[in-house]
Amino acid sequence: MHVLILGGTAEARRLAESLAAGTRADLRVTSSLAGRVGAPRLPPGEVRVGGFGGAEGLARWLREHRADAFVDATHPFAGTVSANAAAAAAATGVPLLALRRPGWAPAEGDVWHETGSLEEAAGLLPSLGRRVFLTTGRLGLGAFAALEDLWFLVRSVDAPSAPAPARMEVLLDRGPFTLRGERELLRRHAVDVLVTKDSGGAATAPKLTAAREAGLPVVVVRRPPVPAGVPVVTGPEAAVHWLRERFGPGAFPHP
Template sequence: MHVLILGGTTEARRLAELLAADAGPGLRVTTSLAGRVAAPRLPPGEVRVGGFGGAEGLAAWLGGHGVDALVDATHPFAGGISLNAAKAAADARVPLLALRRPGWVPVAGDVWHEAGSLAEAAELLPSLGRRVFLTTGRTGLAAFAALDDLWFLVRSVDAPEAPAPSHMEVLLDRGPFTLDGERELLRRHRIDVVVTKDSGGAATAPKLTAARGAGLPVVVVRRPPLPAGVRVAAGPEQALEWLRDVERGVERGGEQGR
């Protein structure tokens, strides 16, 4: 059985680790990384880097490499990749599972402002604060580039792409982050509003707790919806159980063929 994981997330790497520990002699696992991070944390198993050439290219790769199951474990905001995965899986008739960590949920004391896009988030900012902690990644800064009256602290793993805000400081860092560290960061930079995508997970959640404690507003960009009909697992353990079911089906098919 050959499993292709569309990776780049903590959950994708954890699933590859579970499969490596659980693997029998007939299991092959390939993780595909987009190649957008300069020094990614590599999972066990085979690794490929780069795109497939859209849904058609991915479907051809699935068929050409004998893939029996496809797991879309990309970032919750990698909407284009998820659309391509759904179409490719349908065209190649390969079972597909989306591995998605649950989104964040506001609790008492949170001051959240939801936005449907980065552009909507940028429109909200002038009424919420002047010193912005922007944690939406290195791409998409063009949405904030015209806000010349605001100052931005931009945190990302790699250097952000232009165009970008004219008044900003870049902090290159990778989670997980600590609550004490996030509190100190907000204090030191005199942040008065935080912008984040609803990435979910624990690695970057301390900024939400720190903002809550400081009474700061947080602009939360909602996730794009998954393609209709795609099955979803909330964690690597659930994805592993699904893959075991697929593997049993593959084995039964082989026995019937014999």
């Protein structure tokens, strides 16, 4: 049996760990990382780094490596990869599952402004604040480059590159983050508005609580939908269950 995991997330790594913990000797697990983050946390099993060359390249890889199933456990905003995965599944007949952590939901006291894109988020900012905590990652900063009157604190794992806001301080850090640390970050930098993508999960959620406590507006970029027809689960255990249901109870370890 050969399972490909399109990874780069904590959920993908946990799925690889669950499969590696099984006793089946002929279960082969390959995790694919995009290579956009320096020094990634590697999962167990085989690891490949880099793109496939679009949907056709992924389909070719699935055939050449005799994959029996693959799991799209990429970041919720990796829309192009997810679209390519769906197209490759349709072209090859290899079963595809999407693994997505649940999105965030506003709580009482939250002041959220939901948008469909980074560009739409940038358009809202001048009416909401002047000192922006931007946690959308190092890619896509060009959407905010024209906002010369605003100051940005940009947090990302790796250093961003141009185009980017002119008035910007970069904070290189990797979650999980603590509520105490997020409170202090907002206070120390006098942040008055937060911008984030709806990535979901607990690792970066404390910033939302800190913003709620401070009464700050939060601009939340909605995640793109999973391609039509692709089944979705919200955790690695459910992904293992899906594999067991499709290939039989003896094929994969119990979650």
